[in-house]
Amino acid sequence: MAPRKLKTAISGLGRMGARHALNFLHRTPRCDLIAAFSPDPKEIAWARTNLEPYGVHLYTNYDEMLKHPGLEAVVVATATTVHAEQAIKAIKANKHCLCEKPLSTTVQGSQSVVDAAKAAPHLKVMCGFSRRFDASYRDAFSRIDDGSIGRPSVFRSQTCDKLDPSGFFVAYAEFSGGIFVDCNIHDIDLALWFYGQDSIVKSVVAVGITAVQPELRRHGDVDNGVGIIEFWGGKIAYLYSSRMMAAGQHDMTEVIGTEGKITVNGNPSTNLVEMSEPTGIRREIPGDYYGRFREAFVTEASEFTEACLENLKLPFKLTGAVQAVKIGAALQESLRSGKKIEFDETGRRLTEEWVPPAKAKL
Template sequence: MDKIKIGSVGLGRLGLRHAENLASKIMGAQLIALCDVDDRKLNDTADRLGVAHRFSDFEAMLKLPELDAVLIASPSALHTGQISSALAAGKHVFTEKPLGVTVEECKAAEKAVEKYPDRVFMIGFMRRFDDSYMYAHEKVISGQIGRPILFRSYSQDPEKFIDGAIAFAPHSGGEFLDMAVHDIDLARWFLQDEPESVYAIGGCYAHPEFAQYKDGDNVSCLMKFRNEAMAFLFAGRTAPHGYNVETEIIGTKGTLRIASVPQKNLVEVLDSHGVRRECSENFLERFSASYVNEVQEFVDSIRYRRKPAVTVYDGTKVSEIAYRCKEAFERGTMLRF
């Protein structure tokens, strides 16, 4: 079977990682084109990865005759338009989150995907493709912990990266949309239902700069799902110890915990500071295998003519929930969905 020829747009931190994975780690795929507005970064990356076709304009890349699919890792505000253009050009599409920066944009993306049912479309909720999360999900779905009654998830970014978070704050959509979307997606995935109410709190405990955007540096929410399960989510930007993602699912017959002690590997360090386990630096390190697995699923779906389990509707639903959480945070009251 011929390899799926892919063009990737956006060479930020995650876009660069996707390009590197496509060039060497995704079976059945061939990275044939790169697109970015930074000419120097574009050419340096293309030279290093051996990619011949280089574009500063996404629409121009879509005209490449041999192109089968695109991977979108561009700025969030461009996602919906690029999704529509790529599908209309006959390309399969993998896009990073968010699907759109507003719910209206997400709905527009839905219509574009529905218009071209023969195309494979997938959105990048990478935690679903982490080995530990997949293992835990199988246990939940098979009933091994009984009826799930509480989903708890924490996502914390290191304090040392706070300057980047502050710079991105005007365009992030708020901490619930920027950070907690993965926790929201996992809650829906594990609990197999949708929330019916949410109460959110938080604040600017260390960095008042976020207040002007009606956002916080640490926020949380409590949701009740329609099946009566509870979900507690926490998103923070000030972790002193490193990148930290941990999850717990409590059921009537058992409990599952994923990364309850954040650590980059199984090594223990014994030195003048005592005995310790080191923490992952960032999301690229913690979920490095997940980023490979999710794009592999996208490519395999094209090759074997199947639809991925993660759909455009998941992207819309998560955005709707995130914005409702943000509204509850701003208003300081419980809201229903």
Template sequence: MTVRIGVVGTGMIGQDHIRRITDVVTGAEVVAVTDVDIARAERVASGVGARALPTGQDVITDPLVDAVVVTSWGPTHAEYVLAAIAAGKHVFCEKPLATTAEDCLRIVEAEQAHGRRLVQVGFMRRYDQGYRAMKRVLDDGDLGAPLLMHCVHRNPTVPEAYHSEMATQDTAVHEIDTIRWLLADEIVSAQVLTPRRTTRRFEHLQDPQVMLFETASGVRADVEVFVNCQYGYDIQCETVGETGTVRLPDPADVWLRQSGRLSSGVLQDWKRRFAAAFDLEFVEWVAAVREGTLTGPGAWDGYAAAVVCDTTVEALHSGRAVEVRMKDRPAFYES
């Protein structure tokens, strides 16, 4: 059985997922798309033999659409996800699940009312082989209880529209989900340190930032976000347990010995760094949709990330540690 997918939003990430569903994921095909730019939707649709429909509602309610991918502008996510739940269809929503914690909560409640899990959020790091290996080590318990995490998230550069709050909302949000998932623990407070700024980019931007999170069980995680580090896209993560540590490897590249240096390339963008993770994310999501057994990051994870992001932005503004105020997790979302 092929899973017939409707895609709402055919911008860059939407097109990339359409290509992925078409060329990489077997057992799935894109049958309908839409976009605010309907001409773009039509171009993309014709490239993969899908239909371009006028609105997201049309795509979501189309009887030939089995499952929905939401890759539209962030502020529209909640509306489409809620519509998919109303239609009883699985929906994969790129981060953020919604732009406010309140809207995330509405989704959480709608999904519970529906009675089974339909929503997955695009936290693709859970599909990266390095992070998965780290999770296996932590779950095995060989390192004892986790005590600390050290994370680094660096980009070569960002455009001028990127503002200081996006260091949390667009960038560290991945670490926020990763920390919660790796530790199976909830974040309870956030603080943001604001070091001397790099002079290589915009005056308006606080870059780098150091975010400090505490979890319910007392683990302390620090996250360096430095989005104009110039030299490359670099993701690092080390978890310190009671008897040892586990650390992500650098991506493998050939080693050169030349001109007095031993060297290896650093990747320059997130697409290549997480290419295999994005592929696996959709392969596993399509399989889960087909079998009705979602296991990926869900609506509750989207809500929790939104609340922690709000708290972190508040911490950035206030300069102080801020407590995370989150609802209790319903039994429905116990894994």
């Protein structure tokens, strides 16, 4: 008899949601995608063609979907603003839950999901930090964990998007939490992974500019940000995020230890093709985040599914998602206030709370 499959639903069928849906449907051997929710008629239309023929029931009401008979797990891939709410509802409806990152743009919002999960310890609740499932990052982690670079001490990481001349991300910035919460949240999560989930932040400081989209200032955001995180115990992470990479998506990380360095994706490339032309030698790079992490999402879907079915330990703790948002939000505040923010050795904030002026202004 074939192994049991996990009856799964997906919420949100936008750019990322649709990709998740197809991965759970076709590339996750032990998943049985049975339901999908979207409030958006265009997304539902897409689902009629791409999901329904495979037996996926479509819903325009999230609460209704949660009642779908036999449903065991929910993937939350909607807009960031409703992540926390939907994740909590799923947990309360006794469903396992994979919630896209960030759980929320605020620490409190993120913590509320953690609290709900704590109250239902039999459920698997995971934040979708896709890079944790990337084969290269895993290889890097394993090497570092084996001591190959000595004591990891300096961490550099960036999340840089291809320039989108449409300026789509300006409107998006209103709800994204800002570039450090939206983009660098991945890098922060990686820092916590590589340095140890129990690392305590000592200070954060950030600066940024609006090189291509001055309108971002309206939302207290920038299109290029640089930040530094100090951790207690002699560790530094420094981060860069950008919305204006000409060549394409370039997310990369390097971890410098006392005996070596590991770099992940120092030389991005779409594939293994190189062109020699009168202008020199050229290669292309992925146009977007998904182009870089396509396979990581597939692995994420499979591992989440296995963990639910077999009651396995998830590869990382949900509480890390709160830490990451705490640091990301502090960087974003530092960007806005112009102040460095300090924390004591327990992680308690020392710098007093910053009160933004009536109208945010960089």
